[in-house]
Amino acid sequence: MKWMVTCRETTELASRAMDERLPFADRVAMRMHLAICTNCAHFNRQLQQMRFLFRSETGDASGEPGLAPEARERIEAELRKKLDA
Amino acid sequence: MGTLDPHTWLADHGDYLFRVARRQLHSDELAEDAVQETLLAALAAQARYAGDASPRTWLTGILKHKIVDLIRRNLREVEIPRDADGEEALDSLFKQDGHWAEPVRPWGNPLAEAELGQLRRVLDECADRLKPAMAQVFSLREVAGMETDDICKELNITPTNCWVLLHRARVFMRQCLELNGFAKAGAA
Numbered sequence: 001m002k003w004m005v006t007c008r009e010t011t012e013l014a015s016r017a018m019d020e021r022l023p024f025a026d027r028v029a030m031r032m033h034l035a036i037c038t039n040c041a042h043f044n045r046q047l048q049q050m051r052f053l054f055r056s057e058t059g060d061a062s063g064e065p066g067l068a069p070e071a072r073e074r075i076e077a078e079l080r081k082k083l084d085a
Numbered sequence: 086m087g088t089l090d091p092h093t094w095l096a097d098h099g100d101y102l103f104r105v106a107r108r109q110l111h112s113d114e115l116a117e118d119a120v121q122e123t124l125l126a127a128l129a130a131q132a133r134y135a136g137d138a139s140p141r142t143w144l145t146g147i148l149k150h151k152i153v154d155l156i157r158r159n160l161r162e163v164e165i166p167r168d169a170d171g172e173e174a175l176d177s178l179f180k181q182d183g184h185w186a187e188p189v190r191p192w193g194n195p196l197a198e199a200e201l202g203q204l205r206r207v208l209d210e211c212a213d214r215l216k217p218a219m220a221q222v223f224s225l226r227e228v229a230g231m232e233t234d235d236i237c238k239e240l241n242i243t244p245t246n247c248w249v250l251l252h253r254a255r256v257f258m259r260q261c262l263e264l265n266g267f268a269k270a271g272a273a
Contacts, residue, residue, distance in 0.1 A: 006183025008175070015252040019226070019233040039189040046259055049192055054208070054227045064107070064205060066100030071117040076095055078121055082128050083091060 005029045007040050014044040018051065089134055089143075094124055098141050102148050109152050109224045111212045119155055123148040149229065153239050156221045175256060211261035215254055222247065223254035 003025070005013065013022060013030040022030065034041050067075075102123060106116035127147050134143055180186050212220045222240070225231045231239075237247045 006179075007185050008179045008183040011256070012252055015255050016248055018255075019248065019251065039185045042189040042191045043259075046189075046192055047255060050255065050258060050262070051227055053204070055230060064104050067103045067117065067120065068113070071103075071113075071120075072095065072099060075099070075117070075121045075124065079091065079095065079124055079128065082125060 003029050003032070005033050007033075007037060010034065010037070010040045011043055014040070014047055018047055088136065089127075089131055089140055091124075091128055091131070094127065094140070094144065098144055101141065102144060105145060105148060106152055109221075109228050110155060111209060111220055111224070115155055115159070119148060119151045122151045122154070126151065152229070153225070153231075156225065157240055159217065159221065174260075175253065178256070178260075207262065207265045211258055211265070214261065215257055219250050219254040219257070222250045223258065226251055227255075 010030055010033045013026055014034075016022060017027070017030065021027075034044055099120060102120045103116050106119040107113065110116050110119065123144060127144055130147070134140075138146070178186055212224070215223065222236060225236050225239075226233060233244070233247055233251070237244050240247075242250075
């Protein structure tokens with residue numbers, strides 16, 4: 001068990017903490033490091049900001065380009081084949 | 086809540102489904118495939134539509150599976166980065182002793198400051214520069230919000246590989262956003 005972790009190791013833990021609950025020892029090590037290291041604290045905050053950014057921008061996409069006309073025709077034709085079958 | 090009319094699917098939901106797919110697949114071509122496969126699968130599964138969700142919600146549910154299918158198929162063709170790959174990018178961020186090489190500046194409020202169209206472009210550009218395997222795992226997790234366990238299982242990669250991919254992708258995206266002046270560092 002390792003209680004002192006480097007910045008590099010802390011970023012790995014912070015990233016993994018975005019995916020699952022860390023084992024107790026890792027969680028403690030990460031929190032202790034984050035409490036004293038502003039660089040890593042900023043990095044950790046940025047991971048959360050990125051997630052917020054990516055997930056919230058999935059909301060409104062209406063301004064983005066839609067299906068290209070050729071693709072639409074192709075899909076239409078495929079659908080028609082099945083519908084008419 | 087609704088009845089299904091396959092004849093109007095493409096007109097009513099085609100663009101919507103395409104945009105959802107495009108955001109996760111980062112490719113027009115793959116997104117078009119996803120829409121086509123979704124509508125064909127929906128046609129075959131019409132009988133199972135219970136009517137408790139709107140047609141769009143129902144179609145979007147099918148689309149999500151198709152996106153994962155496409156990514157899985159695609160992943161077979163791309164190389165999952167070996168351990169050494171991407172390690173250099175991480176190495177340059179840190180000193181030998183594991184400390185940051187450069188101070189990490191806090192971000193302001195990127196979402197409030199960005200125009201949506203601009204945000205989209207930057208995200209796309211950055212994602213394009215990721216290795217395909219990383220971009221796709223990243224999208225499934227951060228855009229689609231799939232659980233990491235499910236991603237590993239779906240893509241048949243080990244959890245360790247999954248975390249390594251995700252971590253590198255996050256570090257890369259973070260740097261890319263900063264380099265693009267998008268997530269402006271706040272006043273120190």
